[in-house]
Amino acid sequence: MNTVMLVVIALTGIVAIVTVEGRSSRLDRRVRALDRKMDLLLEHLQVRDDDPQLAQVTALAREGQDIAAIKKYREITGAGLLEAKQAVDRMTP
Template identity: 60%
Template sequence: MYSLIGALVVLVGLTTVAATESRARRLDRRMTRLEHKIDLLLRHGGIEDDDPALAEVAALARAGQDVAAVKKYREATGAGLLEAKQAVDRVKADDGRS
């Protein structure tokens, strides 16, 4: 009887953790899309981001120093590795279009 209750508790716990992680991933994707849209709006409006750390990230990315740019972005924003890599890739792609 106790083992059945224990198994149910573990199952509920694992389901809750999985649901929470899934929601967190969805929120991260939404936030990344929103940040990208804000960046586009700022650029379209001719508004520069005045954060010197992000300017340094852009300079490092333009210089081909992707690893340093990702590291600096993570330090400046607290972002995860994937988000920082995507941000650096966006900077490089945006420069390619200019």
């Protein structure tokens, strides 16, 4: 009986994790899509973000110093590692 209960609890936990990860990944895709749309709107309106600290991040990214750029971006914005990496990736052509 104890083994069956442990299996049921484990399966319930796995289902919960898969459900949360699915929602998280959908939210991540939605945020990325909104971010791209915002970038397009700002570009169309010719609005620039002249934050000098972000200019440093862009310069580091263009020099191929991705790790330093990600670290600097995280210091400036407080973003998580994945968000910072995605932002730095968008900065380089």
